[in-house]
Amino acid sequence: MSLSVGQALVAGLKSRGVEVVFGIPGVHTIELYRGLPGSGLRHVTPRHEQGAAFMADGYARVSGKPGVAFVITGPGLTNALTAMAQARADSVPMLVISGVNRRASLGQGLGLLHELPDQAAMVRALCPSFQITAPEMLEPVLAQVFAALDSGRPGPVHLEVPTDVMPLPAAPPRLPSPAAPKAPDPGAVAEAAALLNTAGRVVILAGGGARRAETALRQVAERLDAPVVLTTNARGLLHGHPLCVPASPSLDATRALIAAADRVLALGTELGQTDYDMYVRGNFPDLSGMVRVDLCPLQLARHAAACRVEADSTAALLALLPRLRPRQAAGADHAATARAAARAELAGLHPAMPHQLAMVEAMRDALPGALIVGDSTQPVYAGNLFYDHDRPGGWFNAATGFGALGYGPGAAIGASIAAPGLPVICLIGDGGLQFSAAELRVARDENLPVTFVVWNNAGYREIAEAMTAAAVPVTGCTPSPLRLEAFAAACDLPFTSVESRPDALRAALAAPATGPRLIEIRAG
Structure with a gap:
């Protein structure tokens, strides 16, 4: 034909x-x-x-x-x-x-x-x-x-x-032959294993390139007794594991953990500023002696390293595992100390951050195993600094890297279509919602189980606070929010409005729902 x-x-x-x-x-x-x-x-x-x-x-x-x-x-x-x-x-x-x-x-x-x-x-x-x-x-x-x-x-x-x-x-297309995955170079793997085996204290940095490598990552971390620091795009790996440190490398507590390591193993992370130095303070621990694993040769060449392995994280970890010498030191203790210190550090960065983190944790607890897809909004910023999600690849947002506002609704819809039946939460601010408000109607058209949680602080609060801190008159930061109950009705979405309390949010999320809905958090 x-x-x-x-x-x-x-x-x-x-x-x-x-x-x-x-x-x-x-x-x-x-x-x-x-x-x-x-x-x-x-x-x-x-x-x-x-x-x-x-x-x-x-x-x-x-x-x-x-x-x-x-x-x-x-x-x-x-x-x-x-x-x-x-x-x-x-x-x-x-x-x-x-x-x-x-x-x-x-x-x-x-x-x-x-x-x-x-x-x-x-x-x-x-x-x-x-x-x-x-x-x-x-x-x-x-x-x-x-x-x-x-x-x-x-x-x-x-x-x-x-x-x-x-x-x-x-002509009709031909059926393509599947490409064989590239195996890591055996010499590079042997060199990496030797460096890790001679280190007394290893710390692993896991980025988004490791988010599908949970089993192999756990095995290697346990073999090396190595705390695992997760960047934003790796959150959800090793949930609740004693070696897991779900904290930003921008935090002093996380940096102290990294600085105390004899060797760092960096997996699928570009070592970018928005993950490793979001406050642009400099003075990050020297990583020139790290073992670095990445798919991209250009990325591997951008930073000094003692050993580079060009490979997918899973392939590299599985190749490394049989070569690694088991050890048992105090990795879990070091990780626990870093977790506690990193969480405590949030209040010093912003007095509202502990509460914002508690609201994110309420979402996780109300809908276990859900995907939480974020926009650029204050609870997402808090979660990116410290938050342990309960599903690999289940926490991602646009508040790092390029930082596009309006990302959340579309990405949440795509995520829901990729995982039919799985609960999805789109966490977005009232300002970010207006960048892409019309996309909520798509969730209705497709009858997707997406809950749009709107952090309503009536403006661009994060930018207003940054202007105030810089002694700049606050200008342009108070766009009037949508009347969310009427907006939800226009989208044919069930609507609930709650105070900014974890118990109120948990109750709203736990209510039965068969399709998309909108929950407003009155953040003030």
Whole structure:
């Protein structure tokens, strides 16, 4: 049967394991949509292209597969760029497929609908961009696209197809051969094991690249008797384990633990400022003697290290495990001391942080095993500094790295679609909600078990406090909040408003719910 390029592209996505597409159709992508009926792909319609890409992000983080978004040429793609940049900052695999104007018009400045001077060049400043400019290019370009998604450090990838190429006849796609995972270099593994075996006191730094390596991480940590410090994107690993330190390396207590180590093992972490020095104080412990594991050779080269292992965290840990000498020192005691000191440190940073953390813990306790997807809001900041989630990969947000406001609703919807039936909490401030309020209607359309918890302090409280601390007159920080009960009704969502107390929030979350709902926390 003859297929158009657009139809064959959709079939090629299906053959590579894609199950869901988030997108808003337009005249430049109609041929892609011709391929969707009967393809077996689920299509979810967001309310904005940024929301589509945020949904792809949340879907990818939870499923482990690339999230896919369809957007139109020009404004559709530029709307998605913010979410693509967030995905790049957090190493999230995302494929954004767009149209582009007809081939002969590109770069000509003809004033066509949705025209950009050079769409692909604009995107290449952020991530790889590929083009299909003839039907015979479909198969090799798809292979390149998925190689970029599946090898090295994950991140966003863009694919564009000119409008005059999409309807051309194309051959059905071939079933691709699965790529074999790259094994770590045995020599590097042996060197890493020797360094760790001769250390009296090891500390492990686990980043987002380790979030699917819980079993191997626990085995190595116990073998080395090593406390495990979790960055934001690794939270949920080793929940409640005596060696777990779910505290930011930006805290003095965590830094003291790291400084006292004879050797640091860094797993899947870029050692970025928003995790390791969010207050820009400098004086981080010297890590030049660390053993560093990362998928990306460029990332490995960015910091001094005694040994570098280019590998996925799970593969590296499993290769290391049989070479490590068991020891039993005082790792659990060191971890307990660091946990207690880090939690106590929160009150010195901001007097409200202990309460904000207690509210986050109330969410975890009310819905055990839920995914908590955060936006940039004060309880999320507190949780990023210290919080032990109860599910690997179950705590993530946009308040580190790129820091995009409005991330939460879309990402929570994508996460819920990736994990059918699992409770999802979107924790967002009243200010951040207004960046992407319309996406809540998508949760209603899809009948997803997402609870939108809105921390309502009637403005941008965190920025207002930063202005005050800097002796700058507070300006622009009091956008009027939505009338949330009326807004929830407009979205056909059940609504509850509670005082900012853990017991009140636990009771509201524990109430039976069969679909999406909105809970307001009156934070004052």
